[in-house]
Amino acid sequence: MTPPQTTPSGGLIAIQSVSKYFGEDIALSNLNLTINQGEFLTILGPSGCGKTTLLRLLAGFEAPSSGRITLEGKNILGIPPEDRPVNTVFQSYALFPHMTVFENVAFGLRMKNTPVREIPERVTEALRLVKLNGFSKRHPHELSGGQQQRVAIARAIVNDPLMLLLDEPMSALDSRLRKNLQMELKHLQRKLGITFVLVTHDQEEAFSMSDRIVVMDEGELMQVGTPREIYEEPANMFVARFVGEINVFSGRVINRGQEQLNIDVNKTVCTVKNKGGFEQGQKVRILLRPEDMRIETVRDLDADPELRKDFALGGYFRGRVDETVYKGATYDVYTTLASGKSLVITEFFNEDDEDVYFQPGDEVAISWVQGWEVVLPDGE
Numbered sequence: 001m002t003p004p005q006t007t008p009s010g011g012l013i014a015i016q017s018v019s020k021y022f023g024e025d026i027a028l029s030n031l032n033l034t035i036n037q038g039e040f041l042t043i044l045g046p047s048g049c050g051k052t053t054l055l056r057l058l059a060g061f062e063a064p065s066s067g068r069i070t071l072e073g074k075n076i077l078g079i080p081p082e083d084r085p086v087n088t089v090f091q092s093y094a095l096f097p098h099m100t101v102f103e104n105v106a107f108g109l110r111m112k113n114t115p116v117r118e119i120p121e122r123v124t125e126a127l128r129l130v131k132l133n134g135f136s137k138r139h140p141h142e143l144s145g146g147q148q149q150r151v152a153i154a155r156a157i158v159n160d161p162l163m164l165l166l167d168e169p170m171s172a173l174d175s176r177l178r179k180n181l182q183m184e185l186k187h188l189q190r191k192l193g194i195t196f197v198l199v200t201h202d203q204e205e206a207f208s209m210s211d212r213i214v215v216m217d218e219g220e221l222m223q224v225g226t227p228r229e230i231y232e233e234p235a236n237m238f239v240a241r242f243v244g245e246i247n248v249f250s251g252r253v254i255n256r257g258q259e260q261l262n263i264d265v266n267k268t269v270c271t272v273k274n275k276g277g278f279e280q281g282q283k284v285r286i287l288l289r290p291e292d293m294r295i296e297t298v299r300d301l302d303a304d305p306e307l308r309k310d311f312a313l314g315g316y317f318r319g320r321v322d323e324t325v326y327k328g329a330t331y332d333v334y335t336t337l338a339s340g341k342s343l344v345i346t347e348f349f350n351e352d353d354e355d356v357y358f359q360p361g362d363e364v365a366i367s368w369v370q371g372w373e374v375v376l377p378d379g380e
Contacts, residue, residue: 012037012162012195013058018067020053020219027053029219031067035163035197040189042198042206045216046242051199054216055165058197059088071162082111087156088165093148095140095155101127102136105155112159126158129188146177153188163195170205182209203243207231215239231289233374240287240374247293247343249286250378256280261375266339268317273371283378290346292372295333298363316367319343321358333358335366 013035020028028050035041043051056062057069060081069076076084095104105123114122127133130150140148149169156164170178186209189196200206206213207227215222215230223235234240251265261274263284270286278284294311298318301308319337326349333345343366347358358364
């Protein structure tokens with residue numbers, strides 16, 4: 001199987017001002033997105049956000065109500081699914097139960113009138129790539145769920161498509177098998193050089209497999225970026241809250257310097273990096289992941305003036321530990337501030353020194369690593 005040639009711009013698919021209506025319901029609203037040649041792109045979002053509709057538009061199973069979709073610069077609207085250089089792996093796998101594995105994989109080749117002498121070699125190579133050598137004579141009911149998924153993938157890649165679409169293909173598998181197959185699928189994509197577009201609501205799956213992630217909500221693109229950008233630099237409150245745990249502080253800018261902002265958060269002055277775009281007096285939200293937080297017992301701060309001085313640089317809050325949740329290498333510390341606000345802080349678990357393990361009832365001081373926060377305008 002020969003990886004497809006890259007286009008000069010690097011873009012394979014261009015989705016331009018695409019909207020999709022079902023009656024009066026808006027499934028997609030004025031979407032603009034470029035899918036690059038050879039990338040693993042994941043469309044992530046809650047149920048009903050429009051991600052499967054977008055996949056169906058790319059596959060040709062649906063047509064947009066407005067806008068256009070181009071493949072290598074050519075408009076593909078009106079081209080039926082079977083004539084597009086795009087294959088789809090469905091959630092149900094859609095294997096033919098009366099056919100052997102070989103016949104299932106060969107089906108698409110026969111439909112395209114591939115010379116008969118080429119079929120055995122291409123099917124064998126496809127099965128080798130998905131690690132199903134020796135399974136060609138079995139029927140689907142003789143395979144496990146993971147093996148059936150591999151057959152579906154082999155059937156999709158045997159035609160050398162420019163793009164492979166995956167509609168939550170691992171949702172029916174158990175957790176351990178799903179993780180193993182995620183890595184296998186990622187390695188297969190790298191080997192083939194085919195553009196993969198995955199639809200999922202599983203955040204861990206999206207982050208572990210993707211070059212870029214598209215986060216959607218209510219038919220709109222909320223953010224497009226690398227997994228790290230999506231997690232560490234959420235563009236809005238939806239992305240921040242949808243992807244992972246987040247702590248949110250509401251405040252008002254009371255002083256703006258060239259490099260720092262001073263923000264009043266419930267009468268505590270917090271200092272954050274000034275990344276621009278904020279005015280004095282503006283209401284803002286400070287977003288922090290649990291692992292970006294700092295926590296110390298009040299007794300340790302009182303006993304160590306240097307620690308207290310360093311800890312207080314960006315401002316800190318006092319609170320009490322409610323409970324802890326052990327997670328192996330880390331544990332989560334759930335706390336309530338004096339203001340009544342709840343926070344979660346992630347700490348490393350030190351097996352050699354359990355004295356540093358926070359306990360329910362501990363009086364604590366809470367801050368964060370300066371510069372790791374994200375500041376967004378309030379009132380979104």
